Amino acid sequence: MPDSTVPATSLDPAVATRLKRNSDGLFPAIAQQYDTGEVLMLGWMDDEALHRTLTTGRCTYFSRSRQEYWVKGDTSGHVQHVKSVALDCDGDTVLVKVDQVGAACHTGDRTCFDAHALPLG
Template identity: 70%
Template sequence: MPLDTSIAARLKRDSAGLVCAVVQQYDTGEVLMVAWMNDAALAETLTTGRAVYWSRSRQEMWRKGDTSGNVQWVKSAELDCDGDAILLKVDQHGPACHTGTRTCFEAGGSLGAVVAEQS
């Protein structure tokens, strides 16, 4: 099923035709991962309730959980004000990261940023 034209018109894709998807656990707000979506992946996500992405490394559609069992059930999908990022709120079953950790940011580790105090 193609992406609804009213949604497609609002997207600002990169040169590869992709939009960044930030994936968040719907009930805790925990950021799980970042992935990429083309129009077909977004259309399938919106119509099936399963998170589907475009794998840049494999150059193919990737339905989260098909091989790992770590399914993401979509609770909501929102587009940012610029149209260049999607926020997917999901119910994550199992680890979100391919390394086996709950989040991809847990696996990546801290960069040691200085935390500024608000004045």
């Protein structure tokens, strides 16, 4: 789907028109622990996933491999309770501040960024 196309969804049109999507109609969503600032994970959303996230208080993502929606924690119990959602200045990324219950990463780590720090210098 071209970036200029706004898909049919229940998402507020004022929000939908600000979003810049990739060719698959998706945009990245960064999950951050609301009280510590810890970056937990990156997932993908489309307009419907964002709408569900905003209206249910639980993070909903779109699985690129399975081509379906998934709510964080429905199978693992590691739920993300949404505290706030912000759109970046370019409209191409959302920041979802959450209260993470359990591990955020599918590997069982607290965050998806714990295990593989890259060397500097």
